[in-house]
Amino acid sequence: MEYKNETIAIEGSWNLASWEWKxxxxxxxxxTFEAMKNERKLMANKCPGCGRVYFLPKPYCLCLSIPDEWVxxxxxxxxxxxxxxxxxxxxxxxxxxxxxxxxIFAGVVFDGSDTKTVTMLEGIEPEKVHVGMRVxxxxxxxxxxxxxxxxxxxxxxx
Amino acid sequence: xxxxxxxxxxxxxxxxxxxxxxREVMVLKATRAAIEAAGLKRExxxxxxxxxxxYNDGRTISNMRLVEPAGSWHxxxxxxxxxxxxxxLYALTRILSGDHDIxxxxxxxxxxxxxxxxxxxxxxxxxFDRQRWLLNEVSAxxxxxxxxxxxxxxxxxxxxxxxxxxxxxxxxNPFALRSLKGADAxxxxxxxxxxxxxxxxxxxPRCDGACAVVMASAKAAxxxxxxxxxxxxxxxxxxxxxxxxxxxMGSLKLAADACYRQAGIxxxxxxxxxxxxxxxxxxxxxxxxxxxxxxxxxQGGVFFDSGATRLDGKLPVNASGGALGANAEYATGxxxxxxxxxxxxxxxxxxxxxxxxxxxxxxxxxxxxxxxxVYVLGGE
Numbered sequence: 001m002e003y004k005n006e007t008i009a010i011e012g013s014w015n016l017a018s019w020e021w022k023x024x025x026x027x028x029x030x031x032t033f034e035a036m037k038n039e040r041k042l043m044a045n046k047c048p049g050c051g052r053v054y055f056l057p058k059p060y061c062l063c064l065s066i067p068d069e070w071v072x073x074x075x076x077x078x079x080x081x082x083x084x085x086x087x088x089x090x091x092x093x094x095x096x097x098x099x100x101x102x103x104i105f106a107g108v109v110f111d112g113s114d115t116k117t118v119t120m121l122e123g124i125e126p127e128k129v130h131v132g133m134r135v136x137x138x139x140x141x142x143x144x145x146x147x148x149x150x151x152x153x154x155x156x157x158x
Numbered sequence: 159x160x161x162x163x164x165x166x167x168x169x170x171x172x173x174x175x176x177x178x179x180x181r182e183v184m185v186l187k188a189t190r191a192a193i194e195a196a197g198l199k200r201e202x203x204x205x206x207x208x209x210x211x212x213y214n215d216g217r218t219i220s221n222m223r224l225v226e227p228a229g230s231w232h233x234x235x236x237x238x239x240x241x242x243x244x245x246x247l248y249a250l251t252r253i254l255s256g257d258h259d260i261x262x263x264x265x266x267x268x269x270x271x272x273x274x275x276x277x278x279x280x281x282x283x284x285x286f287d288r289q290r291w292l293l294n295e296v297s298a299x300x301x302x303x304x305x306x307x308x309x310x311x312x313x314x315x316x317x318x319x320x321x322x323x324x325x326x327x328x329x330x331n332p333f334a335l336r337s338l339k340g341a342d343a344x345x346x347x348x349x350x351x352x353x354x355x356x357x358x359x360x361x362x363p364r365c366d367g368a369c370a371v372v373m374a375s376a377k378a379a380x381x382x383x384x385x386x387x388x389x390x391x392x393x394x395x396x397x398x399x400x401x402x403x404x405x406x407m408g409s410l411k412l413a414a415d416a417c418y419r420q421a422g423i424x425x426x427x428x429x430x431x432x433x434x435x436x437x438x439x440x441x442x443x444x445x446x447x448x449x450x451x452x453x454x455x456x457q458g459g460v461f462f463d464s465g466a467t468r469l470d471g472k473l474p475v476n477a478s479g480g481a482l483g484a485n486a487e488y489a490t491g492x493x494x495x496x497x498x499x500x501x502x503x504x505x506x507x508x509x510x511x512x513x514x515x516x517x518x519x520x521x522x523x524x525x526x527x528x529x530x531x532v533y534v535l536g537g538e
Contacts, residue, residue, distance in 0.1 A: 081301040081302070083356075105301070107400065126354065131305065
């Protein structure tokens with residue numbers, strides 16, 4: 001294993017913060033966040049070529065069109081898939097160490113959208129979650145206008 | 159394709175958690191072994207393709223330092239940043255161009271160096287998904303598994319039984335890293351839970367390893383004993399993980415259909431004798447049965463329960479143990495081609511299946527098998 005001891009560190013940095021990345025999605029998500037914060041609305045973008053509705057919004061479509069139409073979608077959604085994990089999982093995110101409650105991740109499709117959003121589910125036992133179940137976005141009391149506002153969904157009483 | 163390009167030799171290094179050598183020396187060993195197995199010299203190679211990943215190798219242009227160890231000094235050389243099965247496609251098209259007769263393809267990686275789940279996270283959408291820390295390759299695969307289970311009525315026990323089959327087969331494969339003789343579903347389910355329904359023994363263990371394949375034009379293969387012909391190839395690429403249905407492998411089906419058209423396969427279940435599938439997670443093997451046309455859609459669990467894909471079944475799948483036995487990324491799919499070729503030549507040793515004339519090999523790259531490639535291989 002001696003070769004590993006020969007590894008040396010050379011001073012320097014690869015400062016990615018100095019790179020000027022270009023993402024149209026930042027402008028798009030800003031519009032979505034503003035609508036969430038100011039109007040408690042979920043705004044998605046729709047492709048003029050194939051009609052796909054992207055949430056979160058996306059600046060390019062698989063049909064080679066640019067989705068540039070804004071549409072409001074609902075904050076109710078259908079669970080298309082899910083998984084749960086906890087501190088036992090290898091390099092998984094930590095659970096609540098006190099209660100040992102597993103965290104449930106779900107791929108949900110908000111009504112009116114065609115793509116999945118990955119959120120956490122609250123207010124339900126893992127074994128009761130099922131594909132096809134209806135859920136609703138849990139709006140924070142104070143909407144920050146960011147990804148954290150979309151962090152949780154709860155079962156929908158219908 | 160009818161006897162245009164053949165696999166004439168191959169070599170695998172044992173897959174190990176830490177193989178205690180540099181990446182360059184590892185590639186040199188695999189390259190030398192493959193060239194020697196072909197009865198050739200370095201000078202005979204016309205073109206060389208390596209399959210590796212800059213991020214995992216920790217450097218840009220990670221093939222740069224492989225020029226010497228991959229035998230490509232002063233030769234036509236390139237790389238794919240995908241599994242080695244895609245390197246074989248690259249080499250195939252080069253030979254078919256008529257400009258090259260002998261090609262070498264090497265796939266390699268060393269998980270002992272890069273470790274962890276970060277490489278999977280770096281495959282995610284950089285604007286949203288990397289920040290949110292919910293998706294990684296295991297949690298994404300768990301979402302794929304749950305979606306498939308709900309659609310096809312497959313249970314966690316059935317998925318665990320697939321893993322048990324492969325780990326039991328791996329006990330017969332001297333190159334495998336992880337094996338479990340006599341494994342059963344109970345043992346797999348009792349291994350460490352990761353993201354439901356996935357437990358540790360349902361995952362392909364990342365490790366160190368390299369393998370290499372020598373390919374030849376019909377002219378160059380004429381002098382070779384037991385050439386394995388590439389009869390067909392199909393390749394398809396799916397959309398990002400949150401923008402496609404996860405309950406089936408759509409791009410694998412498209413790849414298989416295209417491959418079978420080239421190979422003249424009309425009824426895969428009866429015309430294919432054996433398959434080597436690149437299952438990064440056990441449930442993907444069930445999904446692959448459907449996409450590869452071995453059974454009807456949503457019947458993967460039923461087909462598995464029939465015993466057809468066991469070592470003594472009518473269509474053994476992953477007689478080698480598959481990716482669950484060893485997963486040196488970028489070599490994993492390439493090893494499926496090698497294992498399929500070994501079976502056709504009758505060189506598979508203790509996991510040899512009798513009478514294999516036509517075999518399928520599958521490779522994948524990306525989160526939840528975003529890109530898929532399928533080969534049909536055959537003997538004389």
